[in-house]
Amino acid sequence: MNTTTARPDIWCEDLVRIYSTEGVEVQALQGLNLVVDPGDVVALVGASGSGKSTLLNILSGLDRPTGGRARVAGVDLMAMSRAQRVDYQRSVVGFVWQQTSRNLLPFLTAADNVALPMVISGRGGRGARAAELLDLLGVADCADRRPAQLSGGQQQRVAIATALANAPSVLLADEPTGELDDAASEQVLGAMRSAAEELGTTVLVVTHDPTVSDHVRRTVQIRDGRTSTEVLRQTVVDADGVERTVAREYTVIDRAGRIQLPRAHVDELGLRDRVRIEKESSHVQVWPDDETHGTGDDALGADEEPPGTDGEERR
């Protein structure tokens, strides 16, 4: 298998995926760039049809990109043979689907479902590891029950334990809380994050769930088949010694220097066709294309914080 040593766990450069059906081409991914560091827990959000599932299918080895490059845990996804792909799906990535029924075998208990991937890969110590993972996900008491005897949230937590059974470097989850109510979603996302932290697993979770940002450090927005903006959450201690969570919004800049401004800023400021840019010593300003904005009193000073990096509280 093609591996490299120095690496982020997920690395995508200019990923393109074009679907052709009955002579009609759909560009699901249009030059997507994404880098996720080992151990990070990242949410991928975006409108329906923006390309989230397409990306996850590529990263999970179920689909191949039309162009671009992608590596997961050092494995070059473009260069995998069929046999390497099977090995990749067995031991490098774990996957959780939205449909609870798709994740688990109905005739096996929770413990046996978790043990199954280890049986297939020939891993030893299966019983102990299954028990440990179920405990980590907060469903140790469900070990001897079959999926039909579990709630939707419990099933998804068992599914996460199953996906983690062979100690994958990366856990991919496509709408894992899509069929759950708010309380169950909260528990599943919380359990997934703490299990990933405990095991050092990198997580990429696709979601429409607005509460997900409470559970991840980084939320990446995908728009028209490209990553556009992202929000990073950090805990800071203010001047009074009080801890608070601060969310900062960033936009992605590609190798050609292109950036995509957040839609809300574009609409609010009436930015269109052409914008005026001014370089200051520490940042670049973007202005609507009209003559009313000079470099005079209403312009931001070079020592003021640029828009979008002002540590705005979003909770």
Ligand SMILES: Nc1ncnc2c1ncn2[C@@H]1O[C@H](COP(=O)(O)OP(=O)(O)OP(=O)(O)O)[C@@H](O)[C@H]1O
């Ligand atoms: N197998 C396919 N054949 C043709 N077009 C496809 C196929 N799969 C996805 N597409 C198209 O590619 C685009 C991206 O789809 P994708 O499923 O990745 O979006 P998504 O962001 O996951 O959407 P949702 O949130 O609704 O699941 C859409 O226009 C979709 O119609």
